[in-house]
Amino acid sequence: MRKSLLFFLALGLFLFSCRENREITEKPERISVFIDYAAEGGEFELPVRGASGYAGIVLPVYANPVINANIIALLNPGQGFTILEEDNAWWNIDIQGNRGWVMHKFCFINLPDIIPSIVYNNTNTYSSMFRSSGEDIPNITGRALYSARDFNVRLGREEFIAPVLYSMAGKIFTAQQLALSEGNTLIIFEAFRPAEAHNLLHEYFSIMVENYPHIREGITAENFNIRWFLAEAPYNHQRGTAIDASLGRVTDWEFRTSGSYMYVHINGYMEYSMQTPMHELSVNSAILSSRVNSRSTTSWMEFEILESATLGTQLLFRYCTEAGLTPLSSEWWHYNDLISTDVAVEADINGEFHIRRSYSRPPLL
Numbered sequence: 001m002r003k004s005l006l007f008f009l010a011l012g013l014f015l016f017s018c019r020e021n022r023e024i025t026e027k028p029e030r031i032s033v034f035i036d037y038a039a040e041g042g043e044f045e046l047p048v049r050g051a052s053g054y055a056g057i058v059l060p061v062y063a064n065p066v067i068n069a070n071i072i073a074l075l076n077p078g079q080g081f082t083i084l085e086e087d088n089a090w091w092n093i094d095i096q097g098n099r100g101w102v103m104h105k106f107c108f109i110n111l112p113d114i115i116p117s118i119v120y121n122n123t124n125t126y127s128s129m130f131r132s133s134g135e136d137i138p139n140i141t142g143r144a145l146y147s148a149r150d151f152n153v154r155l156g157r158e159e160f161i162a163p164v165l166y167s168m169a170g171k172i173f174t175a176q177q178l179a180l181s182e183g184n185t186l187i188i189f190e191a192f193r194p195a196e197a198h199n200l201l202h203e204y205f206s207i208m209v210e211n212y213p214h215i216r217e218g219i220t221a222e223n224f225n226i227r228w229f230l231a232e233a234p235y236n237h238q239r240g241t242a243i244d245a246s247l248g249r250v251t252d253w254e255f256r257t258s259g260s261y262m263y264v265h266i267n268g269y270m271e272y273s274m275q276t277p278m279h280e281l282s283v284n285s286a287i288l289s290s291r292v293n294s295r296s297t298t299s300w301m302e303f304e305i306l307e308s309a310t311l312g313t314q315l316l317f318r319y320c321t322e323a324g325l326t327p328l329s330s331e332w333w334h335y336n337d338l339i340s341t342d343v344a345v346e347a348d349i350n351g352e353f354h355i356r357r358s359y360s361r362p363p364l365l
Contacts, residue, residue: 238351272312
């Protein structure tokens with residue numbers, strides 16, 4: 001899907017026509033010196049060139065983009081780098097001034113670097129929203145579970161770090177373009193979650209479920225169980241093949257630039273009313289009428305969305321599934337890329353690391 005800036009201007013007119021007793025600032029006209037990357041055939045809103053990447057496993061760095069080339073370094077899982085260019089299955093990368101080549105199928109990419117129009121709000125890095133049946137999870141709710149925010153040179157601001165396996169990123173881009181085409185935007189609450197943070201969450205939630213019958217009832221109704229709400233690590237968040245997302249109605253936006261390129265930045269949005277708060281771990285968050293094989297890319301198609309799903313939940317479902325992502329029947333916010341998951345499982349990407357830094361640069365021609 002390719003969207004030109006004319007699309008975004010049309011979006012502005014649409015938003016203007018739907019304003020609620022307020023003026024939306026008129027957007028600047030296209031400036032020819034900057035490039036609309038997606039309209040020029042790019043895969044994302046900004047080029048991969050200059051974005052932050054991260055090794056998902058112990059990863060050899062080769063002198064040339066061929067398997068039998070000399071290995072010049074080894075990256076540790078989670079180690080970051082700047083992507084300089086892409087050549088088929090390879091990235092040329094910069095690690096502290098040294099260059100080499102890695103296979104990108106084993107790598108994460110930072111979503112804000114390539115899809116900056118998405119709203120990122122990783123509450124787990126400053127105040128976890130996890131609850132169950134409306135009750136706080138002791139030692140978890142309101143707590144920062146890990147750190148994942150840094151100054152992003154590419155965007156010129158502090159921004160959350162939201163890594164996913166590179167093969168998943170294109171589907172998230174497609175979902176966002178579908179949302180934007182209707183005046184909406186994805187709000188990503190989490191992408192990669194370190195195994196250490198996930199294990200802590202699982203430990204305290206398990207204790208809560210064991211000690212409080214009404215909490216246990218809240219996750220076991222309709223034949224669900226704790227694994228449908230919080231499986232043991234490694235799960236897809238640790239593998240970089242899952243996102244937790246909500247949906248917002250865009251109320252204000254502007255063009256911004258990075259290097260030689262321009263992109264849309266969302267200045268204002270109103271989050272849709274979703275069927276439960278984010279990260280409400282109970283059957284109230286279920287979106288489909290039955291448990292669905294979470295490892296199947298097609299089983300969900302056999303079931304109807306529950307009547308409890310709000311308009312926002314339904315729209316998010318449509319954008320994500322049309323983009324090729326697979327819903328989790330027990331959580332309206334959770335979407336997997338199961339094709340990427342197969343790669344991650346085979347490579348044993350397990351999330352036993354943290355990703356805390358941005359390595360991005362403005363993309364130049």
